[in-house]
Amino acid sequence: MTDKKSVSSSAVGIVAMACCFPEKILPISEICLQEGIDPDFILENELDIGQVRVFEGEWRSDPAVAAAKECLSRAGLKPTDIDVIVDFSVLPQDYVVPAWSMSNKIQYDIGAEHAFNIGFGGGGVTNLLAAFKFVSALIKADDGVRTALLIASDVSIPRNRVINPDQPMTILGDGASALIVSDSADVLEILETEISSDSSRHDVFNIPGGGLAHPDRIDLYRVKIDPLKYSVSSSFDALKQLSRKAADLAGISLDEVNHFIGPNISGKDQSRFAELFHLSDADPFGKNRRQYGHVQATDLVINLSDFLEKQAGRMREFGLVCSHGWGHSSGAMLIK
Incomplete structure (x- = not known):
């Protein structure tokens, strides 16, 4: 009870x-x-x-x-x-x-x-x-x-x-x-979480073989990302808008956010995150990416754990946990 x-x-x-x-x-x-x-x-x-x-x-x-x-x-x-x-x-x-x-x-x-x-x-x-x-x-x-x-x-x-x-x-x-x-x-308090989906990119990330589309094509049973549907610019633009919205709903400016936590997709992807949010430390979780590769959403848990270790004993600060979801499903979560 x-x-x-x-x-x-x-x-x-x-x-x-x-x-x-x-x-x-x-x-x-x-x-x-x-x-x-x-x-x-x-x-x-x-x-x-x-x-x-x-x-x-x-x-x-x-x-x-x-x-x-x-x-x-x-x-x-x-x-x-x-x-x-x-x-x-x-x-x-x-x-x-x-x-x-x-x-x-x-x-x-x-x-x-x-x-x-x-x-x-x-x-x-x-x-x-x-x-x-x-x-x-x-x-x-x-x-x-x-x-x-x-x-x-x-x-x-x-x-x-x-x-x-x-x-x-x-x-x-x-x-x-x-x-x-x-x-x-x-x-680690969850303040606001904002998510948006672009339905035109519903199949940007998929496994084509084994489902009803290709039930007998075991050779197509593999993850693929459609490069024609993944737009870097629109994906990161959507993420920036969601991040601002999450900050606005929490009553703060995005400039007050001290830490940005994203996935470990690649060095190139992280460079785009750094440029988008003007990060002073362009690759704060690079060692995790180099050690584990991309482990889907577990990336965020690895990096959140690192974030908490670094914050131990310090005054609580704002952080933003974010993902572009390959342009289909973007999300931003404000924490403190």
């Missing part, structure tokens, strides 16, 4: 975070050899990724179970304290989605018997921001919901780590993450 709370006074935030990465490390040179790509081509496209982690287990949901258990431990909570579980994964896991959701299995594996489950898909890294927006609103509005567990596990399709080999845009690593969001948070 949860305590009653006031919608107007509830401050919702992130209580704990945890990531789980496979032990096996695969250097970029070996990935290029496996996928028939010239390593110099990777350098030419300014990906700035040195290695990735590779999952070799049976069930792709297992890393998310481990991350969830670690996150609960860090928060000092029991599985029965969880009211809702949200899956923000991007890539397919144990079974075909959306007929199956990993959040259902996580509930069973950790024993969160009081929770209900939901999943967000189709938004790339912005899946996590959609999850934040949903649980923040739900916790503030529903007296029966106080604590949410957000989880993801993303494992690459075999021989599909270099996305768009003819014009490489990123290199995928494997990993999982979990976060606890609650109205009793005193660590």
Whole structure:
């Protein structure tokens, strides 16, 4: 039985975070050899990724179970304290989605018997921001919901780590993450979350094979990004507008935001973030990108964890967590 709370006074935030990465490390040179790509081509496209982690287990949901258990431990909570579980994964896991959701299995594996489950898909890294927006609103509005567990596990399709080999845009690593969001948070408060979707780019990021479009084309069962539908300028323009809107709703200027936390897609992508937000430190989380590659929305959890470590003992400052979602689904979340 949860305590009653006031919608107007509830401050919702992130209580704990945890990531789980496979032990096996695969250097970029070996990935290029496996996928028939010239390593110099990777350098030419300014990906700035040195290695990735590779999952070799049976069930792709297992890393998310481990991350969830670690996150609960860090928060000092029991599985029965969880009211809702949200899956923000991007890539397919144990079974075909959306007929199956990993959040259902996580509930069973950790024993969160009081929770209900939901999943967000189709938004790339912005899946996590959609999850934040949903649980923040739900916790503030529903007296029966106080604590949410957000989880993801993303494992690459075999021989599909270099996305768009003819014009490489990123290199995928494997990993999982979990976060606890609650109205009793005193660590990282979620102030505003703004999201927008451009439906004309609904298929900019997709796996063409294996679905109804090409049910028998297993050769097309691989992630691709349509370069004709991904517009750098419009994607980053949309992100800037959302960021300003989030700041306005919080009653501050975007100039008052001290930290900008984005995904680890590539060195080139980060340079665009730095230019967009006039960052004094152009690549604050570059070591994470070089060590793990692009692990979908788990990128944000890795970088948020770094952000918290750097802020330990300091006066609380504003931060913006953002994603362009390859132009289809953009999001900006203001934190403090």
